[in-house]
Amino acid sequence: MNFALILFLFVVFTGALWAINHFWARKQRPADAKDPWWVEYGGSFFPVILAVFVLRSFLVEPFKIPxxxxxxxxxxxxxxxxxxxTYGIRLPVxxxxxxxxxxxxxxxVVVFRYPPDPSLDYIKRVVGLPGDHVEYHNKKLTINGQEVKHESAGDYLDPARLYYTPRFKETLGDVQHAILIDPEAPGFVRPIVRFPDSDQCHYNNDGVSCRVPAGHYFVMGDNRDNSxxxxxxxxxxDQNLVGKAFFIWFNFSDLQRIGRFH
Incomplete structure (x- = not known):
């Protein structure tokens, strides 16, 4: 469902009702006549829907982690x-x-439209920039020939799976973050779909190496073996980017998570 398109159509519809009433219909009615219900509701909803549309399209948008x-x-x-x-101003819809x-x-950490199906929004961490050579072999990440070091940060108990996984601290650029690496999960990957510029990637039983094309990004989940x-x-x-995630504003099952992440 294209929520942005639906919201835009509501803005157009309620805005048309408001404009017709304000500039024409109101002048045709007797001075003491009440506005028709469709005018009253349409006109009152218009500024609210317009404000939501502008806020969601150009400033911030809420998402739920699925x-x-x-x-x-x-x-x-x-x-x-x-x-x-933060990554540029885009026309909505x-x-x-x-x-x-x-x-x-x-x-x-970016939200983007999933390339194989742009109707879906995904969230991952940017690992490779345009022109980078990214390798992930034997659960080790290398960028432009430099291995990205990580240090142990103890085991992590996944509250959803009740399963302990080794946790590590990793630094990408100026960002230090936690990742999970399951030593018992298979170390190799295979493409699940044929994708544009797939000739820039090479797969073997240990993992994958890719040259990131211009105007594109290589992204990975922090839960490395479950992403x-x-x-x-x-x-x-680049045209699939929606924006940069920066704040947790709610979690029904754990209120202490509110305000975390940046």
Whole structure:
């Protein structure tokens, strides 16, 4: 469901009702006549819907985390806010960028339209930038020939699976974050779909290595062995970016998570 399109149509519809009444219909009625119900409701809803549309399209948008691919950073049930303008101002509905601002950095957690099915929104961490050579072999991440070091941070008990997984601290760019690596999970990956620029990736029994094309990003989940990400379905085009996640504003099952993440 394209919620942005539905909201836009509501703005147009209620705005048309308000304009027709304000500039024409009101002048045709007797001075003491009440507004018809459709005018009263349409006119009162218009400014509210317009404000929501502008806020959601250009400033911040709420999302709910549906899976455990970003555990332990983000958990299933977290409600997060996404900065919609940090990577440029885009026209709503068609998602066309009209103002260039910043570009994603390594370590950013981004929401994007899933390339194989743009009707779905995914959230992952940016690992590779345009032109980078990214390798993930034997559960070790290497960027442009430099292995990304990680240090043990103790075991993590997944509240959803009640399963202990080794947790590590990893630094990408200026961002230090936690990742999970399951030593018992298979170390190799295979693409699950044929994707654009798949010739830039090479797979073997140990993992994958990719050269990130211009205008694209290589993303991975923090839950490395339980994440369907660029290792499987390819690169995220710049035009698919929705924004940068930065704040947990609610979680029904754990109120202490409110305000975490940045």
């Amino acid at each position: 899976s455990g691919s970003m555990t332990p950073t983000l958990l299933v049930g977290d409600f997060i806010l996404v900065n919609k303008f 068609i998602n066309k960028k009209i103002v260039e601002l910043n570009t994603p950095k390594r370590g950013d 369907q990400d660029s290792r499987f379905w390819g690169f995220v085009p």
